[in-house]
Amino acid sequence: MEDTLVTDIVPDQQDSTKGNVSKSSLEEESGSAVQADVQQEEQQGPEYFNFKCVLCGFSVRARYGPMKAGILSYKHDVYYLRSLNQQIDRVKTKKKNDYKKFAIIGAKCYSCHRDVCNRVQCSFFYKENYCLDCIMQKRKEFPEKVIQVSCFARAFPQPRLRLLTIMSAVTARAVSSVISKCQPLRSCMPLAKSLKIEWDDGYQAEFPYCWLRDATSKRPALVHIDVHMKPEQVEVERSRESLQVQWPSYLYLSYSSSFLRDSALHSSEANSLHQIHTHGSEQTDNAAKHVLNGKLFLSTHQTPIAESLVMGQCEWNSSAQEPGTLWPHLQTVPSLVIIDAMETGSTMQPALITLIDTMKALEAMEQSHPEEFAFLKQCELEYIEGPFRALHPIYELDDEGRQIISATFNNRTRSSAITTNSLEKLYLSLQKLGRVCAEYSLQIPLFPGRRLIVDNTKAMIGAPAQKERRLLLRLLS
Structure with missing residues (x-):
């Protein structure tokens, strides 16, 4: 068994x-x-080549030549090979979906004729196939959307690029704007009156020396603006994220790449602000006339003020305050400023206040510097304070265009935004304005218990450095 x-x-x-x-x-x-x-098939078909992308280094043996697969044919020669996901059809039959059996690897750049793969970080097809280096170097020859997609592709890895297909045009433009501002610096070239800067993506911009010196926290006073100042040394830091500049008198200042890029692209934002800017000169002028009866300022005793009328307030202590219009960062500049001298340790010492009659200064500038006066009429400056931002002309004329009715200028809160095409002319005009205003400067003593009411649309208010001083400033709506 x-x-x-x-x-x-x-x-x-x-x-x-x-x-x-x-x-x-x-x-x-x-x-x-x-x-x-x-x-x-390799022996009978086109010749195989060693393909290598010049940008990402991807390499593979692939065929090169005109490709026709079923109903699909390419206009130019491409690098291609049989798809690894498809089995070889041992029966030589032509089908409509034969193109699914092949994979396009890359092609030659139409501009530089280098081999580049078809990844979105390396090439882009716009009428012809271009590598991203050529697109960035010749960005003026391509539409804005092509540049936006190219910047987006360079900044993010491959998996995240799928988001681009579902992003709206507005979101893509915003992301591209943020990416373009984060580009590292490539080089800087000092010129006669400006500094030429280039970023890694090929974008270039020129910044006048007078603007670079002005666009810092250590901004010179209006009367000390030097339009002929030149830096002694300029270099890009090793991290390529900032620019180091040495100015005369051993003043070292650093400018970040994002700040310079944002300033170069800020003109479009300034134009959008210009469209929504509304003038409130008629209302503020009537309010000032109602209280001051046409006077520049009025001195009186301190009396209670209804809190509902107070738009805002601030205090000035012993530090110096450069004369200027108060709160120009609002769309409608407050017309009346009430300054109260508060009690300090020494009650007999008056607080000194500097007032500049802007109307008389501008009239004098019209006579002595008519060209600069006419240029300032066309300029609008941007003012920033915290989250508030506003554009204002330096002065406004009446309906007949003869008489100046209001003026707005503050050198401290003035932003570094480029709002004009002629920066050198702007700083030269501001320099002349500052020197003329110095001739119409007044110092007014204000004892504790006294009050000064000033027309904020016709005067610039400041104060010199003074110990044991305490001023309460309130702006009326």
Whole structure:
């Protein structure tokens, strides 16, 4: 019985062994046949080349030439190979979906003729195939959306690029704007009157020296603006994230790449602000006339003021305050400023206040510097304080265009935004304005318990450095 069982089992094992051997032999034969077909197809088809992308370094052996697969044909020669996800069709039949059996690897750049793969970080097809280096170097020849997509592709890795297909045009433009501002600096070139800066993406901009010196926290006073100042040394830091500039008198200042890029692109934002800017000169002028009866200022005793009329307040202590219009960062500048001298340790010492009659200063400038006066009429300056931002002309004329009715200028809160095409002319005009205003400057003593009411639309208010001084400034709506 046991022998019978053994003899029954042994033949089955032998048969299974033969089956396994025959199965493996069939797989080897089919594999060799497929490999033979591939080798035969390689010999009969176009020649294979060693393709390597010049930007990302991706390399593979691929065919190069005109590709036609079923209903699909390419206009120019491309690098391609058989898709690894498709099995080789041993029966040579043409089908409509033959193009699914091939994968396009890349092509030559139409501009520089270098091999570049078809990843979005390396190339972009716009009428012809271009590498991203050529797109950035010749950005003026491409539409804005092509530049935006190229900047987006360079900044983010491949998986995140899928977001670009579902992003709206506004979101893509905003992301591209943020990316373009984060580009590292490539080089800087000092010129006769300006500094030429280039970023890694090929974008270039020129900044006048007078603007660079002015666009810092250590901004010179209006009368000390020097339009002919030049830096002694300029260099890009190793991190390429900022620019180091040495000015005369051993003043070292640093300018970040994002700040310079944002300033170069700020003109469009300033134009949008200009469209929504509304003038409130008529209302403020009437309010000032109602209280001051046409006077520049009025001195009186301190009396209670209704809190509902107070638009805002601040205090000035012993530090110096450069004369200027108060709160120009609002769309409607407050017309009346009430200054109260508060009690200090020395009650007999008056607080000194500087007032400049802006109306008389501008009239004098019109006579002595008519060209600069006419230029300032066309300029609008931007003022920033915290989250508030506003554009204001330096002065406004009446309906007939003859008489100056209001003026707005504050050198401290004036932003570094570029709102004019002629920066050198702007700083030269501001320099002349500052020197003329110095001739119409008044110092008014204000004892504790006294009050000064000033027309904020016709005077610039400031104070020299003074110990034990305490001034309460309130602006009325």
